[in-house]
Amino acid sequence: MGTLIKGKPVADKIKEDIKAEVKELRAKGTIPKLSIIRVGADPGDISYERGALKVMSELDIDVQVNALPENITQEEFVDFLKKVNSDSSVHGILIFRPLPKQLDENVIKYVIDANKDVDCFSPLNVAKVFEGDESGFPPCTPAAVMEMLKYYNVELKGKRAVVIGRSMIVGKPVSMMLLKEHATVTICHSRTQNLPQVASEADVLVVGIGRAKMVNSEYVKDGAVVIDVGINVDEDGKLCGDADTEDCARKASLITPVPGGVGSVTTSVLAKQVIKACKLQTGSC
Missing domain, CATH: 3.40.50.720 (NAD(P)-binding Rossmann-like Domain)
Incomplete structure (x- = not known):
């Protein structure tokens, strides 16, 4: 009979490593921050969001939740995303997908800042995964x-x-x-x-x-x-x-x-990617 290998010990190890990095960043005056962009109120998205908020809170990473209306237009969404891109206090952006049908992901994926794209939406990060370039952010x-x-x-x-x-x-x-x-x-x-x-x-x-x-x-x-x-x-x-x-x-x-x-490991990986993005953007690597 095979052995069940659980995610909790893996997640705990990742979080243990991250805590020291966050403490070091905060001591230098840098506050790591994730911006979550959710359109509508899909139960799966909300469940993942709840888990992410819990992990980020444990690790002392700030989170900004942006709950946008289900009927938001493409233009409104792109304008909002550009504002988050340009917000220097935000180091990581997570957009819940799939997006509603009126929003064209093939357009939006080129708008998100690849340096803040911590779940591999941008084609640049996708390309880095396929090239084996570890400077990007895999899903x-x-x-x-x-x-x-x-x-x-x-x-x-x-x-x-x-x-x-x-x-x-x-x-x-x-x-x-x-x-x-x-x-x-x-x-x-x-x-x-x-x-x-x-x-x-x-x-x-x-x-x-x-x-x-x-x-x-x-x-x-x-x-x-x-x-x-x-x-x-x-x-x-x-x-x-x-x-x-x-x-x-x-x-x-x-x-x-x-x-x-x-x-159970995914949200810890998300936190790890936020810290990586924070370090890249602030020159703390």
């Missing part, structure tokens, strides 16, 4: 996956990694981050032929396809590490991942639970 969830693998000493060099899911939010960026660590990466998706067979060849299997409990033990190689990035609600109304944890654990050596796995 927080893929970065949390990498933090989990590092904390639990999962060897990646020369290993076969399979990523199920090709979104720009998880699948593609985490694949590039695994590749940077010298894993041999295969990206799979809903149209991949013989998907269980391909997945079962992985030493490290990352699942982020958005289908509740889709991945079972048939997809898992004996002794593989399974990282479940999915967040779904099952037929009983309970949170679950894209992997059937109990079934996959029969073959996996390590597996992340949902809830309590990767998701």
Whole structure:
């Protein structure tokens, strides 16, 4: 039976490191600050916002929450974002996505200041992830996956990694981050032929396809590490991942639970990125 690897120890370690950095910045008169931009009141956004506020408060990072109306126009949104860009007291900007249909993300992603874009919305930061340039800001969830693998000493060099899911939010960026660590990466998706067979060849299997409990033990190689990035609600109304944890654990050596796995690390990674942005902007690196 595989071991459940939880996110809390990983998040605690990240926060422990950040506290010292925040203390040092504040001693120099620099107050790290995150600006959250939320359009409307999506329950998922509000839940993430609540978690982010809690973590930032623990770490003494200031947060500005901007709750904008659901019917805000493109022009109004862009004008507001430009104001946040130019606010020197703000070091990190987090825009909750997807945005309402009247807002064109393909326009807005070029407006956000790449130096403050702490969750990889700007094409410049996306390009840096694909180039392996660590001066940028990768998406927080893929970065949390990498933090989990590092904390639990999962060897990646020369290993076969399979990523199920090709979104720009998880699948593609985490694949590039695994590749940077010298894993041999295969990206799979809903149209991949013989998907269980391909997945079962992985030493490290990352699942982020958005289908509740889709991945079972048939997809898992004996002794593989399974990282479940999915967040779904099952037929009983309970949170679950894209992997059937109990079934996959029969073959996996390590597996992340949902809830309590990767998701619990994401807000700590967000805080880490805010501090990185703050240091870059204030020359404190």
